[in-house]
Each structure stands twice: as C-alpha cells, then as structure tokens.
Amino acid sequence: MKALVLESYMNLQYEDVPSPAINEDEVLVKVKAVGICGSDVHGLDGSTGRRIPPIIMGHEASGVIQQTGTGVANWKIGDRVTFDSTIYNPNDWYSKHGMYNLSDGRIVLGVSTEEFKRNGAFAEFVAVPQHILYRIPENVSFTQAALVEPAAVAMHAINISPFKASDVVIVLGAGMVGMFVVQLLRIKGCENIIAVDLDAH
Numbered sequence: 001m002k003a004l005v006l007e008s009y010m011n012l013q014y015e016d017v018p019s020p021a022i023n024e025d026e027v028l029v030k031v032k033a034v035g036i037c038g039s040d041v042h043g044l045d046g047s048t049g050r051r052i053p054p055i056i057m058g059h060e061a062s063g064v065i066q067q068t069g070t071g072v073a074n075w076k077i078g079d080r081v082t083f084d085s086t087i088y089n090p091n092d093w094y095s096k097h098g099m100y101n102l103s104d105g106r107i108v109l110g111v112s113t114e115e116f117k118r119n120g121a122f123a124e125f126v127a128v129p130q131h132i133l134y135r136i137p138e139n140v141s142f143t144q145a146a147l148v149e150p151a152a153v154a155m156h157a158i159n160i161s162p163f164k165a166s167d168v169v170i171v172l173g174a175g176m177v178g179m180f181v182v183q184l185l186r187i188k189g190c191e192n193i194i195a196v197d198l199d200a201h
C-alpha cells in the first residue's frame with residue numbers, strides 16, 4: 001500500500017509499505033479521510049518525542065472495512081466507520097469507570113514512544129481493534145466522520161468547564177479544536193464568545 005511515512009524528523013516520504021496485518025479482534029480499514037492533528041505537526045518536528053521515526057502518523061480518520069479478523073462478529077466488510085484514537089484495555093479499572101483514556105498500557109494510533117509504536121491512518125489501510133470502532137450514519141460524510149475525534153475533544157473541554165450561557169466565554173486558541181469549542185458553546189446557548197489566537201489568519 002501507499003503510506004506517508006515519517007522517516008526522520010521533518011522528513012515525510014510517500015512510499016510503498018506492506019499493508020498492516022490484523023489479528024483476530026481487529027479489522028482492516030480502507031482510509032477515506034484523515035485529519036492532521038496539531039500533535040502530528042509537533043510529532044513531525046520532533047518537539048514532543050511522541051512520533052519517534054519511522055512511523056505512519058494519523059489518528060483522526062474514517063473509512064470502510066476491507067477485511068475482518070476471525071474473532072470479529074459485529075462488523076462486516078463494507079461498513080463505514082470511524083474510530084477512537086486510543087487503543088485501551090476495555091476490561092481494566094479505568095475503562096470500567098468511563099476513563100479509558102487513562103487505561104493502563106493504552107496506546108495511540110499513529111504514535112510511537114519509547115514504550116510503544118502503532119502505525120496510523122496516513123496510509124491506504126490501517127488496522128483497528130473492533131472495540132474502538134464507531135459506525136458512521138449514512139447522512140455523515142467520511143470527511144465529517146474524520147472530525148469526530150477532535151469534536152469529541154472539544155466537547156470534553158466544555159463538559160469539564162463550568163459556565164452559564166449568560167457568561168462571556170473566552171476560547172484561547174482558534175485552531176480546529178478551538179473552532180469546535182466555539183460552535184459547541186453556541187449550541188449550548190452562549191452568545192458572548194471571544195476566540196483568541198496569535199495567527200493573523
């Protein structure tokens with residue numbers, strides 16, 4: 001398959017690589033849309049140390065199931081899906097208390113550290129465990145579905161921030177997540193929203 005591989009810091013190569021193998025509880029997803037996270041940008045330049053090359057980045061994506069593992073029962077070839085960026089243990093204490101983002105030994109798609117490496121979705125295909133898949137409704141496009149992960153990040157930020165609709169709310173940072181925060185605040189009834197960013201655009 002074709003993939004965009006971070007071969008070394010600031011050096012992305014579009015090249016042929018083997019398609020990922022899937023184990024029994026995984027599916028192979030043919031990628032239709034993938035976002036570029038701010039963390040991918042900071043992985044590209046090496047500033048976070050969480051994209052140790054070589055790595056295929058990309059964790060905000062959507063696509064179609066191309067192949068299913070032998071233990072996959074509830075998903076089939078052709079299903080339109082998006083997925084969580086975090087691969088967690090569904091049975092540990094954190095996951096059972098709704099905090100799977102803190103799950104012991106969790107790994108992240110498209111991320112490599114000293115502890116783990118997992119290729120992501122800047123490629124034709126990506127291997128995804130079935131327990132992190134979400135079905136895409138027919139009226140949601142692949143591009144929209146690839147935005148679900150950052151939209152969820154924005155929703156979480158709002159859920160943990162106490163405010164009243166009558167408050168003046170300041171959003172620091174007007175990148176993609178910040179823009180989602182602004183839109184979600186408006187849905188929540190906020191009328192006085194100020195977004196701040198250093199970027200002239």
Ligand SMILES: [Zn+2]
Binds near residue numbers: 038039059
């Ligand atoms: Zn991200």
